[in-house]
Amino acid sequence: MHLHMLVVLVLCSCTCGENPAIQIILNNKGLQYAKNTVTDWTQKILGNITLPDISGKVHIGFFGSIDYTLTGTSVRKCDLPQPSVEFSPGTTGVNASMLGLSVALTGEWKTHYGCIHDGGSFDMALFNVDVVSAVELGKNADGHLSITTVSCDAQVGYVDIYFRGGASWMFRPFVSHFRQRIRRKIESSICSHVEELTADLDYHLQTMNVSFDVDQALTMNLSLTGSPVIDVSSLNLGLKGEFFSIKTHSEPPFDAQPFTVPEQHGYMFSAGLSEFTLNSASYGLYSAGVLQALITDSMIPPDFPLHLNTSSMGPYIPQLPKMFPGLLMNLQVYATEVPMFSFQSGVVRLGFLGAVKAFAIQSNGTQTPLFKLSVISNLSSRAWVDSGRVKGQISLDNFTLTLMESEVGAFKITALEKCTRTGIEMGLAKLNEYLGKGVLLPRMKQAQLVNSVLKVEQGFIAIFSDAEVLK
Numbered sequence: 001m002h003l004h005m006l007v008v009l010v011l012c013s014c015t016c017g018e019n020p021a022i023q024i025i026l027n028n029k030g031l032q033y034a035k036n037t038v039t040d041w042t043q044k045i046l047g048n049i050t051l052p053d054i055s056g057k058v059h060i061g062f063f064g065s066i067d068y069t070l071t072g073t074s075v076r077k078c079d080l081p082q083p084s085v086e087f088s089p090g091t092t093g094v095n096a097s098m099l100g101l102s103v104a105l106t107g108e109w110k111t112h113y114g115c116i117h118d119g120g121s122f123d124m125a126l127f128n129v130d131v132v133s134a135v136e137l138g139k140n141a142d143g144h145l146s147i148t149t150v151s152c153d154a155q156v157g158y159v160d161i162y163f164r165g166g167a168s169w170m171f172r173p174f175v176s177h178f179r180q181r182i183r184r185k186i187e188s189s190i191c192s193h194v195e196e197l198t199a200d201l202d203y204h205l206q207t208m209n210v211s212f213d214v215d216q217a218l219t220m221n222l223s224l225t226g227s228p229v230i231d232v233s234s235l236n237l238g239l240k241g242e243f244f245s246i247k248t249h250s251e252p253p254f255d256a257q258p259f260t261v262p263e264q265h266g267y268m269f270s271a272g273l274s275e276f277t278l279n280s281a282s283y284g285l286y287s288a289g290v291l292q293a294l295i296t297d298s299m300i301p302p303d304f305p306l307h308l309n310t311s312s313m314g315p316y317i318p319q320l321p322k323m324f325p326g327l328l329m330n331l332q333v334y335a336t337e338v339p340m341f342s343f344q345s346g347v348v349r350l351g352f353l354g355a356v357k358a359f360a361i362q363s364n365g366t367q368t369p370l371f372k373l374s375v376i377s378n379l380s381s382r383a384w385v386d387s388g389r390v391k392g393q394i395s396l397d398n399f400t401l402t403l404m405e406s407e408v409g410a411f412k413i414t415a416l417e418k419c420t421r422t423g424i425e426m427g428l429a430k431l432n433e434y435l436g437k438g439v440l441l442p443r444m445k446q447a448q449l450v451n452s453v454l455k456v457e458q459g460f461i462a463i464f465s466d467a468e469v470l471k
């Protein structure tokens with residue numbers, strides 16, 4: 001039959017159909033905030049810039065040609081009009097324009113004719129400078145975001161220049177020559193400056209690590225899964241968002257499912273985190289064999305009714321104190337399957353399937369196996385953001401112990417199960433006290449998140465937030 005087609009479909013769904021597990025969405029509100037920040041910053045640094053020198057020759061009657069240089073040209077006054085910045089779906093990018101900019105400049109002029117040197121100062125004004133530029137966003141082969149200038153057009157409406165000092169009368173007939181030259185020079189230098197800035201930004205994007213080690217066990221891959229998606233009101237970046245074990249680097253046997261972060265244009269940006277991201281971390285830790293713990297008696301609070309000492313196990317396993325009196329015990333706890341998270345509206349659930357092996361520690365150090373239990377445990381948690389902190393609460397929904405093997409004969413598990421459950425709940429109460437205080441949202445040196453909202457949806461967590469640049 002259509003086996004070929006099937007093969008093509010299957011191959012295609014593996015190679016081209018990688019769903020992003022993390023989505024970052026910049027809304028128009030965020031773009032406009034960024035624009036205002038950049039405009040303020042530009043206004044500040046404009047006062048400090050010095051334009052490149054302009055040199056040339058003018059032909060003055062029988063003197064022949066005189067070499068001149070306009071140097072140290074700096075901005076004296078500049079009123080930045082409000083620029084406009086918008087998403088351009090057609091060109092997968094962002095278009096920016098600034099119309100009607102006027103700048104007052106001042107500088108020095110110098111001439112030399114043979115060995116005669118002369119000089120003075122000048123004032124210059126540029127009127128109606130218009131700059132229109134477009135950049136395109138893309139994804140390069142190794143999953144970095146890329147940015148390139150697709151067009152730039154700068155027009156200087158009118159230039160006026162007034163020379164002072166020295167034999168400045170000499171230049172008066174040539175003012176229109178200077179107007180033309182300066183206009184062309186400035187038009188081309190604005191666009192080459194815009195291209196330079198874009199190339200600079202692109203260089204930074206290319207040198208950013210899209211893959212980095214989180215700790216000794218896990219590495220995170222944040223490369224783009226596809227080209228940026230742009231519509232009139234937002235820019236959406238899809239990131240792989242997958243953890244790998246540094247040791248095994250093996251792919252988990254499950255895939256990221258597609259999800260759509262609801263539109264919230266009232267926030268500067270939105271983000272979505274799929275349950276796949278957490279499950280890939282869980283798989284990475286499981287496959288590296290680090291989801292295990294050794295529990296010793298010293299880890300148990302002194303006032304807790306259960307102690308890892310064979311003599312105090314009487315109420316739970318009556319025969320144990322008789323068979324092995326007065327020995328300390330160890331518990332080896334480990335996951336027997338990958339613990340899986342599932343996000344449902346309002347709740348994050350975690351299922352844990354594991355085993356516990358209990359040993360008695362003989363006085364010569366030998367560990368004698370006593371019994372093995374299987375553990376099925378389900379936790380659920382709620383998370384929210386309150387005054388800049390992520391807070392949460394975890395509860396134990398289900399906890400079942402089953403006796404799998406025993407070297408000490410059969411015993412009833414219910415008392416032990418009840419007591420262990422109480423122990424876990426005490427631990428969770430401590431954890432909830434901490435989670436109730438919350439952890440601060442990630443904060444950068446230059447910016448912080450404000451008005452953040454976190455929602456657990458079916459299969460993903462959505463975060464909506466504004467940002468504030470710190471001055």
Ligand SMILES: *[C@@H]1O[C@H](CO)[C@@H](O)[C@H](O)[C@H]1NC(C)=O
Nearest residue numbers: 041043044045046047048049
């Ligand atoms: C402008 O230059 C002055 C002196 O070099 C410096 O102190 C100031 O920080 C500069 N301002 C900006 C916004 O770069």
Ligand SMILES: *[C@@H]1O[C@H](CO)[C@@H](O)[C@H](O)[C@H]1NC(C)=O
Nearest residue numbers: 087088089090091095134151
């Ligand atoms: C952005 O600029 C490009 C190139 O100049 C142009 O083709 C595109 O139509 C512009 N987009 C919008 C939304 O104006």
Ligand SMILES: *[C@@H]1O[C@H](CO)[C@@H](O)[C@H](O)[C@H]1NC(C)=O
Nearest residue numbers: 207208209210211212213219
């Ligand atoms: C990027 O990763 C490399 C190798 O893991 C590391 O040496 C480097 O410091 C990282 N760079 C940044 C900016 O984190």
Ligand SMILES: *[C@@H]1O[C@H](CO)[C@@H](O)[C@H](O)[C@H]1NC(C)=O
Nearest residue numbers: 018142143211221222223240
């Ligand atoms: C990250 O994922 C991308 C896309 O699957 C892949 O091409 C890239 O090699 C990965 N990077 C690392 C360091 O594993």
Ligand SMILES: *[C@@H]1O[C@H](CO)[C@@H](O)[C@H](O)[C@H]1NC(C)=O
Nearest residue numbers: 309310311312325326327328
């Ligand atoms: C275990 O408990 C018994 C009775 O409380 C005590 O006598 C014994 O010293 C304990 N064993 C160890 C190794 O602490």
Ligand SMILES: *[C@@H]1O[C@H](CO)[C@@H](O)[C@H](O)[C@H]1NC(C)=O
Nearest residue numbers: 340349350351352353377378
């Ligand atoms: C509890 O966890 C087990 C083991 O992971 C899982 O199979 C089961 O679906 C979970 N139950 C609930 C209600 O989440």
Ligand SMILES: *[C@@H]1O[C@H](CO)[C@@H](O)[C@H](O)[C@H]1NC(C)=O
Nearest residue numbers: 361362363364365366367368
């Ligand atoms: C340690 O002591 C236990 C119990 O007394 C005994 O069965 C075992 O053979 C001893 N092991 C060694 C290595 O001496």
Ligand SMILES: *[C@@H]1O[C@H](CO)[C@@H](O)[C@H](O)[C@H]1NC(C)=O
Nearest residue numbers: 376377378396397398399400
């Ligand atoms: C807890 O686990 C038991 C045994 O697997 C099951 O019968 C029960 O329905 C579970 N309860 C919940 C709330 O998941």
